[in-house]
Amino acid sequence: MEHVRELVARHFGSRDGELLVGGLAIRDLVATHGTPVFIYDAAALDRQLAGLRSAYPAPFEIYYSVKANPCPAVVRHFVSRGLGLEIASAGEFHQALHAGCEADRILFAGPGKTERELAYVLERGIGEIHVESTLEAERVAAISTRLGIRTRVALRVNPGAEAQGGAMRMGGKPAPFGVDEEILDEVLDRLLALPSLDLQGIHLYAGTQILDHRILVTQYRRGIEIARRVADRMARPLRTLDFGGGLGIPYFASESPLALAPLAEGLAELVGELANDPRFKDTRFIIEPGRYLAGEAGIYVTRVNDMKVSRGKTFLIVDGGMNHHLAASGNLGQVIKRNFPAAILNRLDEESVMKSDVVGPLCTPLDVIARDLALPAVEVGDLFGVFQSGAYARSASPLGFLSQPTPAEIFIRAGEAIVARRAGSYEETLGDLP
Secondary structure (H helix, E strand, O other): OHHHHHHHHHHHOEEOOEEEEOOEEHHHHHHHHOOOEEEEEHHHHHHHHHHHHHHOOOOEEEEEEHHHOOOHHHHHHHHHOOOEEEEOOHHHHHHHHHOOOOHHHEEEOOOOOOHHHHHHHHHOOOOEEEEOOHHHHHHHHHHHHHHOOOEEEEEEEEOOHHHOOOOEEOOOOOOOOOEEHHHHHHHHHHHHOOOOEEEEEEEEOOEEOEOOHHHHHHHHHHHHHHHHHHHHHHOOOOOEEEOOOOEOOOOOOOOOOOOHHHHHHHHHHHHHHOOOOHHHOOOEEEEOOOHHHHHHHEEEEEEEEEEEEEOOEEEEEEOOOOOOOOOOOOOOOOOOOOOOOEEEOOOOOOOOOEEEEEEOOOOOOOOEEEEEEEEOOOOOOOEEEEOOOOOOOHHHOOOOHHHOOOOEEEEEEOOEEEEEEOOOOOHHHHOOOO
């Protein structure tokens, strides 16, 4: 509960025990928009962005990673704040354009890009493609030749184990991401021999959900070592050095937030060391945060629909579950189920008097949102909310499971609740069936 109190105090607020989002009472919001619903607060997004901008000095640029939360209002908000976008599919490219992002401010990363996807983004002037294999580079080159263009690319590198860290390692081991550092010179030679490719630099992404600033600085230093090697091989300065994302937020009681002040000190020292290195003259350093920017700004809100006791254990049954928020159920990478910060949103100031499992409406034992959660005296109709739900929540969940309607997304900005995505209907569960 202490984690919930910290989040409420930092980003939201409360009145008479009821959660406020952007100054709006949660009961008023759900009275208008129903449950289940995802609610995102623009002020919380801006607060996270301001923290990063204070920590990362020039020449670092921030690109929002659309995969974290592709809600149109969220993407549009970050574009309005001057951020570029990092995408991982042609669908996300289309969403980025729809949000008002210029095509040349979009980076395309991710393994397994199809020829159709590559042609789609190249025809529309994408800013840079991060190639993940020699075959993919040759595909980009062939399409570029056909279109009569020269395409800006960066090479994604799978660095060695000494650069690793975070809750989910994406490099330093056999992986579908990028090319192994061990064969980097060979791959560089092949890319440099393709005249329709303009090799800008490299992209490194060693892990995600990193909460220790020392791991980030260590990874960046290792990335710079690799970048020096690449610049020497290319015989010219790098134009881009993309460090990926990886910045984490604390989900569980044992975790602490990423410390920005010492991170800023480490980054300032690192940038100072490069001031006179000609290999980094005018190089753009890029980071691609997604979770850090959006995660804390979102809340998943459900309504208590039923309560029951089975063999001495109390269950709260709410009207949304793992089909909307797979991560909170523990089925998106957790080995041992741990509860996200969660609370009864209309009873924030009441003492805990019971422990309960909170489960969704799905006909599967996997649909458990919280286990043995300490709660106040709950009544049917109360509002149960899961915090830290602004990233890898709705879009990372099996929305079609059991043909439940999809939840709405509401964006709160300057005291106004905007419907970013309306709730689905029973009829729409048929999807595209003829």
